[in-house]
Amino acid sequence: GENVEQHPSTLSVQEGDSAVIKCTYSDSASNYFPWYKQELGKGPQLIIDIRSNVGEKKDQRIAVTLNKTAKHFSLHITETQPEDSAVYFCAASRMDTGRRALTFGSGTRLQVQP
Amino acid sequence: DAEITQSPRHKITETGRQVTLACHQTWNHNNMFWYRQDLGHGLRLIHYSYGVQDTNKGEVSDGYSVSRSNTEDLPLTLESAASSQTSVYFCATQGPGDTQYFGPGTRLTVL
Numbered sequence: 215g216e217n218v219e220q221h222p223s224t225l226s227v228q229e230g231d232s233a234v235i236k237c238t239y240s241d242s243a244s245n246y247f248p249w250y251k252q253e254l255g256k257g258p259q260l261i262i263d264i265r266s267n268v269g270e271k272k273d274q275r276i277a278v279t280l281n282k283t284a285k286h287f288s289l290h291i292t293e294t295q296p297e298d299s300a301v302y303f304c305a306a307s308r309m310d311t312g313r314r315a316l317t318f319g320s321g322t323r324l325q326v327q328p
Numbered sequence: 329d330a331e332i333t334q335s336p337r338h339k340i341t342e343t344g345r346q347v348t349l350a351c352h353q354t355w356n357h358n359n360m361f362w363y364r365q366d367l368g369h370g371l372r373l374i375h376y377s378y379g380v381q382d383t384n385k386g387e388v389s390d391g392y393s394v395s396r397s398n399t400e401d402l403p404l405t406l407e408s409a410a411s412s413q414t415s416v417y418f419c420a421t422q423g424p425g426d427t428q429y430f431g432p433g434t435r436l437t438v439l
Contacts, residue, residue: 218370250430256433257433258371258418259430260429263426314378314422314426315373315376316361318363320368320369320370
């Protein structure tokens, strides 16, 4: 089955700096890669996703890049703000098959220092 | 607004007891999932369902069962609770665009 590894496990940045979180996946057939943000005491919430036919996607301060050859994808947050502090999870799935469940990375705790 | 709810939000039980966690959604989504979240492991898939009467095992299904008698609900049952099942449990649904929407979670403690 799919295996997703995520690094780093914790990341501390100064407000205004950029943050980068990286994930690798094992199943070359995976074609859907979402990123979730989880705030304390809440369920994960989708912030951005990318499909295997696209190399990069951007939404305001958030961008995701995908390298299918190397089987890794990254989340980039620019101009970080204190409200970006949360746990971030990457995930992978094969959305063109019967099983559509996500395989998650182990999470990155991001702290943005004011 | 459509939503997904879980109950109870917190539960303490004893080893060996049967426990059922409820998940209810009002989106009318066919696909529903149960995950558990443990420190250092992210979210791991327990069971999932693609519609009424359909259930499938995930990676960590031992000791858990689900049933799907209608579109709105996917209850998760721990047949005989064990301390290793102390965790936070999340239910999720999946919409047409493949996005998964998560509930607020249930924190379960097995003593």
